[in-house]
Amino acid sequence: MNIGQLLTLRSESGNSGPRRGSELKELGILAEAAVLSIGGKIVSVGSAKAALRDPWIQRNRNEITEIDCAGNVVVPGFVDSHTHPVFTLPRLVDFEKRLEGATYEQIASAGGGIRSSLEGVRNATKATLVKKVLGVLGDIAAQGTTTVEAKSGYGLTVESELKSLAAIREAAQNWPGTVVPTLLGAHVVPKEFQGCSQKYVETVCLEMIPKAARGRLARFVDVFCDRGAFTLEETEQIFQAGRANGLSVRAHLGQFTETALAPLLKFDPASFDHMDHVSDSDLAQLARRDTITTLVPGANYFLGLKEYPNARRLIDRGVPVALATDYNPGTSPTLSLPMAMSLACTHMKMSPAEAITAATINGAYALRMADSKGSIEPGKDADLAVFAVKDYREIPYWFGASRCRLTVLNGVPVSH
Numbered sequence: 321m322n323i324g325q326l327l328t329l330r331s332e333s334g335n336s337g338p339r340r341g342s343e344l345k346e347l348g349i350l351a352e353a354a355v356l357s358i359g360g361k362i363v364s365v366g367s368a369k370a371a372l373r374d375p376w377i378q379r380n381r382n383e384i385t386e387i388d389c390a391g392n393v394v395v396p397g398f399v400d401s402h403t404h405p406v407f408t409l410p411r412l413v414d415f416e417k418r419l420e421g422a423t424y425e426q427i428a429s430a431g432g433g434i435r436s437s438l439e440g441v442r443n444a445t446k447a448t449l450v451k452k453v454l455g456v457l458g459d460i461a462a463q464g465t466t467t468v469e470a471k472s473g474y475g476l477t478v479e480s481e482l483k484s485l486a487a488i489r490e491a492a493q494n495w496p497g498t499v500v501p502t503l504l505g506a507h508v509v510p511k512e513f514q515g516c517s518q519k520y521v522e523t524v525c526l527e528m529i530p531k532a533a534r535g536r537l538a539r540f541v542d543v544f545c546d547r548g549a550f551t552l553e554e555t556e557q558i559f560q561a562g563r564a565n566g567l568s569v570r571a572h573l574g575q576f577t578e579t580a581l582a583p584l585l586k587f588d589p590a591s592f593d594h595m596d597h598v599s600d601s602d603l604a605q606l607a608r609r610d611t612i613t614t615l616v617p618g619a620n621y622f623l624g625l626k627e628y629p630n631a632r633r634l635i636d637r638g639v640p641v642a643l644a645t646d647y648n649p650g651t652s653p654t655l656s657l658p659m660a661m662s663l664a665c666t667h668m669k670m671s672p673a674e675a676i677t678a679a680t681i682n683g684a685y686a687l688r689m690a691d692s693k694g695s696i697e698p699g700k701d702a703d704l705a706v707f708a709v710k711d712y713r714e715i716p717y718w719f720g721a722s723r724c725r726l727t728v729l730n731g732v733p734v735s736h
């Protein structure tokens with residue numbers, strides 16, 4: 321109750337599908353609004369006055385838990401469609417080395433980078449990883465996020481990848497929000513397979529993916545397709561195995577080098593993430609499809625890069641874009657989507673409205689969950705975030721501090 325600005329994210333143009341171009345500015349704002357949810361689902365959305373006059377609400381007022389939002393802004397709970405929460409330690413040596421001038425690839429070839437996180441996860445018990453992930457989920461809700469995609473990818477053995485996914489599942493069962501698990505066995509070729517990456521790809525395709533699918537431990541298969549990670553041909557092989565085992569696919573793409581998208585688009589990927597480098601002809605293909613381009617400016621910021629993904633070029637060409645944190649210990653140790661939104665505004669020239677849409681409904685499309693997440697509409701899950709601001713543009717404006725005071729996760733309110 322008493323919501324000053326309610327951003328419903330209902331499509332004003334009535335178009336279904338991911339938001340593109342000018343649709344990214346359609347926030348569906350209601351003033352002086354109220355939302356009613358029952359059993360974790362949104363039942364009605366409208367003016368506070370109409371809610372108070374509603375005979376059913378009048379009759380049942382004593383049964384209803386009322387949350388007074390004090391004239392503040394309420395948004396759909398953010399959908400963070402790209403995180404790597406299963407690791408044990410921060411990578412502080414990499415951090416310092418980079419400040420002294422080392423590049424991502426120099427750090428990786430000196431034994432740092434993704435490979436340096438493997439030992440911790442391989443040696444950890446599942447219980448230790450569950451505790452880590454659960455801590456992440458609690459902290460991310462405090463930033464306004466209610467749906468989180470969570471990748472494995474710091475074990476890179478069959479056993480430790482399955483352990484990571486099992487830890488994600490157990491943590492998810494103890495958190496009221498929604499977690500979408502992704503197998504990222506193809507994060508990087510581990511040391512023991514160096515020089516014979518094909519053997520490792522076979523392990524991913526013939527063991528990890530079938531076992532994760534059989535155990536219902538993952539909904540997506542992800543691949544890091546770039547220089548220093550997996551080739552386009554290897555990515556196709558892994559996508560093929562994912563689809564054959566009933567899993568949807570997504571990829572890290574174009575962070576350092578450009579990759580031709582056509583061979584991958586035939587697998588109907590839910591999302592291509594990073595996409596700092598992409599050709600004009602590939603943009604035209606993306607504009608015609610529902611594959612989301614997920615931008616993760618936290619990684620550019622933390623790597624100290626001057627260049628950010630060219631969001632304006634993507635949006636102006638009609639490519640649907642989402643924003644995510646890319647939370648990970650090496651290149652983007654942040655759980656804050658408001659921070660990613662602030663970077664999207666200041667460094668990528670997205671408007672605050674475009675940034676909100678990218679972090680909500682288009683994030684939901686990136687996880688193929690837009691029929692239940694990403695907007696505040698009857699029938700959808702009751703996922704909301706209350707920010708102690710009077711205007712939604714303050715969310716990316718006050719960078720570096722969370723103004724989120726309350727999240728409602730599948731109908732369960734949690735104060736921060």
Ligand SMILES: [Zn+2]
Binds near residue numbers: 402404572646648
């Ligand atoms: Zn990532």
